Amino acid sequence: MTTLARHVAALDLLRGRPFRDGGHHLAELAPADPSEEQAEAERTALGGLLTGRWGPPQHLGLGSIPLRAARGEHIPRPWDLLGDAVPDIELWRAEGRWIALGVVRTAQDEHRILVCVTTVDPP
Template structure:
């Protein structure tokens, strides 16, 4: 997908109503107060010596930064929010609401904008070293915990 396609997806998510119960529709998970969309997903890295993954990480980060620059043109510079403390708090038994629970389990940090009462979130999900990378976009009314 192109940057224009990513912007269109984010714009659609901003307008889509939130369902009352969790649902998956294609590359998008939604639930009360949130949508999380997989904008792009890499191949997996099971047979990689690390070089393909390293290149993919650079590409996915560059894609996020390019998209963040376009969104900054609309809404100003993003807040950068580390999710490591949320992951730790979740491991310690604290309830972390969606979509933040899902995000903190794979995304180390996100770019955030607050627009019209909703958070717009961009992040790169790394997962395990063999798993695909994902560029994720989320729209939520749930404040970061």
């Protein structure tokens, strides 16, 4: 199974899981190579497959979320977590759920695709 096929399978598993209290699932998907370029390339490829399913994504910059939170605005989970982790996401709405893809840098200075599935509307 290719890396991209594993990413799609992982995303489909997240989409099918029931939510607990938080109303979201977050997962990091490991690219074939943990470089930023490879992670971005795999996010783009995965995004292309999702666009084939659900149409073009919204591109959402998250840089203002930490600033808004610092000014006292309530940013609901998982959007506060995403805003702290990634600068931007590709975002789809499918079957009553939001699906977000971003690229996150880990503590080991590796890059991974961050996937979020949630019922919580973006702020």
